[in-house]
Amino acid sequence: MTHQSPNAGESRLDRGKRVLAEIDxxxxxxxxAALQDIAPDxxxxxxxxxxxxxxxxxxxxxxxxxIATIAALTAMGNATPQLKVHIEAGLNVGLTREEVIEIIIQMAVYAGFPAALNGLFAAKEVFAARGLSLGEQG
Incomplete structure (x- = not known):
């Protein structure tokens, strides 16, 4: 997918909906939708x-x-649900399974092995749900 720049006259909300659909x-x-009944704002x-x-x-x-988002969420070590969403997003915008794994392994250097392990297990769940094998794209 190619990145779409902001359209003139498009509201932040409309632009956000469009970009969210493109990515996630x-x-x-x-x-x-899950936030609508508790915190729509x-x-x-x-x-x-x-x-x-x-x-x-x-x-x-x-x-x-x-790539940056997957790395950051992996490094945080406590954002597994969000990491899974962004692994899906990475696959949606062209990352391969192998690239996602390498991004997460790289975080072991900066965030430690526990954070990288948690990230790899989150990725494993996403890949299994998509039925992906090594090197395949989403």
Whole structure:
């Protein structure tokens, strides 16, 4: 998928919805829908700021942004549900299974083996759900 820059006249919310759909597809919509009964304003914040403002910036393509996001969430070590969503997103924007694994292994140097192990097990679940073998794309 190619990165789409902001459209003139497009609201942050509309741009966020468009970019979320491009990156996360169904997984992203599930997160937003799950917030509707408890914190609908927070769902709007997610659409407007990360997706409407940051992900839609022209400086990096979506593939590079997902590499950074997978690395950061792996390094955090406590964001497994979000990591799974972004592994899915990485696959959606062109990362291979092997690239995702290498991103997570690289984090062992900076975040430690427990964080990398947790990340690898999260990736394993995502890959199994997609029926992927080594080197395949989502």
């Amino acid at each position: 597809g169904e997984a992203g919509h599930k997160v937003i 927070f769902a709007t914040y997610i659409l407007e700021f990360p997706f409407g403002d940051i992900y839609s910036r022209p400086g990096l393509d979506l593939r590079a942004r997902e």
